[in-house]
Amino acid sequence: MATNDNTNNSKSFSTSENEIRQIIGEDYAGDLEGSQLHAVVPKLDCPHLNEINEVGPDGINIQSPCLDCSNIGENWICLSCYKVYCGRFVNEHMLMHGIESNHPLVLSFADLSVWCYKCDSYIHHPALLPAKRAAHINKFGIDIHV
Numbered sequence: 473m474a475t476n477d478n479t480n481n482s483k484s485f486s487t488s489e490n491e492i493r494q495i496i497g498e499d500y501a502g503d504l505e506g507s508q509l510h511a512v513v514p515k516l517d518c519p520h521l522n523e524i525n526e527v528g529p530d531g532i533n534i535q536s537p538c539l540d541c542s543n544i545g546e547n548w549i550c551l552s553c554y555k556v557y558c559g560r561f562v563n564e565h566m567l568m569h570g571i572e573s574n575h576p577l578v579l580s581f582a583d584l585s586v587w588c589y590k591c592d593s594y595i596h597h598p599a600l601l602p603a604k605r606a607a608h609i610n611k612f613g614i615d616i617h618v
């Protein structure tokens with residue numbers, strides 16, 4: 473019965489993928505998948521979530537300038553002290569803040585993703601939702617679609 477599986481033409485892609493795996497070797501294919509996983513898939517838990525604080529009554533203003541160089545737009549906000557600094561494509565002032573203050577979690581104004589410096593990974597967690605919502609409301613004028 474299982475031999476009938478190959479009659480479906482839509483299987484042709486996976487066949488060629490298998491051929492590529494045979495050519496480049498399973499180990500190399502494994503590395504490739506591993507690096508993609510590291511870059512794209514956020515962690516669903518983070519041991520540093522207890523270091524964040526609640527969003528203040530004024531919410532989050534995504535037009536806030538970097539406190540060090542006054543860059544505006546696509547900055548990051550620290551989820552421990554809610555100071556705003558620029559990212560690595562500007563002057564890396566948020567990275568400096570993370571090192572100096574030891575504050576681990578920062579929210580991107582560009583795509584509202586949260587990065588943990590100590591985990592060296594993007595983080596997805598319900599505890600981050602209030603800050604994401606505050607930034608989303610400020611950015612788009614509407615609440616986040618959960």
Ligand SMILES: [Zn+2]
Pocket residue numbers: 538539540541542543557558562563564565
């Ligand atoms: Zn800056």
Ligand SMILES: [Zn+2]
Pocket residue numbers: 550551552553554555569573575
């Ligand atoms: Zn901070």
Ligand SMILES: [Zn+2]
Pocket residue numbers: 518519520521576588589590591592
């Ligand atoms: Zn972490």
